[in-house]
Amino acid sequence: MAGERQRGVGRPNENVLSRVLIVETALDLLDLHGRDGFGMRDIARRLGVRPSALYNHVASKDDVFRGIREVIATRITVAPFVTQRWDEALITWAHSYREVFASHPPTIALLAVMPFETDSEIFGTYEQVIEVLYREGWERAEALNILVAMESFILGSALDAAAPADMMSPGDRADIPHFSAAYAERDMRTADSGAGPADQAFEAGLNLLIAGLEAQRSARAASRVAHDR
Structure with missing residues (x-):
């Protein structure tokens, strides 16, 4: 009508x-x-x-x-845990995890401290992370601590991705020469590579985490071989 x-x-x-x-x-x-x-x-x-x-x-x-x-949890890719090596899978998962949360910055602080429902789909992802780490030689409790440590890093990196790129600019201060030089050098890397400060920091941190895990895994494998001789 x-x-x-x-x-x-x-x-x-x-x-x-x-x-x-x-x-x-x-x-x-x-x-x-x-x-x-x-x-x-x-x-x-x-x-x-x-x-x-x-x-x-x-x-x-x-x-x-x-x-x-x-909804956010379902957008984080978990397929790599079936198709890729453990370290490659963690890297792919970390990138996906950060990208999803960086797309929705207000959710980071709200959801990071909210208790999970026991039927949450996120536990399926956690299961795959723990399984692959356990298979590579870590105890399950250790694997859980690694998972939480990586999540803390990823969520912090997602929050950093939402921050202004020049948040740490020292301006023209002359009393902090090393920091000022580091900031200028990073700006040059940004110009050369196109990767922003938050992306550079994320890649550096993720590489350190994976390298540390690989060193620990290799050392334990060598120790087991020596013990079995």
Whole structure:
């Protein structure tokens, strides 16, 4: 009817709402407005539905956050743990993990400290990481500590990727010659390679982590051979 208010083009009616649609909308709002970027009414307004309709699919705002983490977790590639060497697989996984979180900076601080639900899909990824490390000679408890250490590094690197590239600029200070020279040299590397400061730091840190793990793995393998003689 001519006098009837029309629903916005592309907006779902309540019958086609889903948990995934609600969670994806909340993630979009987070990206736009930061960590306080959405309430349930904001999600409903964006989708053109009544707030009460959301609760047929999610229990609360905390439940939406749990859904956001699950969505993000499914975007992190895990296939390399089946197809690549252990070190190559960890490198590929780390790059994917960082890229996913760097694409959504507001989620880093929010999701990094949120307890997991026991049915979370992220445990499938963790299982593959622990399995490959255990197969390469680490005890399972050690493998878990390695996983957490790598996650801490990756999340910090994702946060660094969202920071201004010139955040550490020393300006024209003359009392810190080594730091100023290091900063200038890194700028030259950036110009030559096209890799920004955060990317350079990530690659350096990841290479050190993998090299350290390889050195430890090789030393243990040599020790086992010597012991068996």
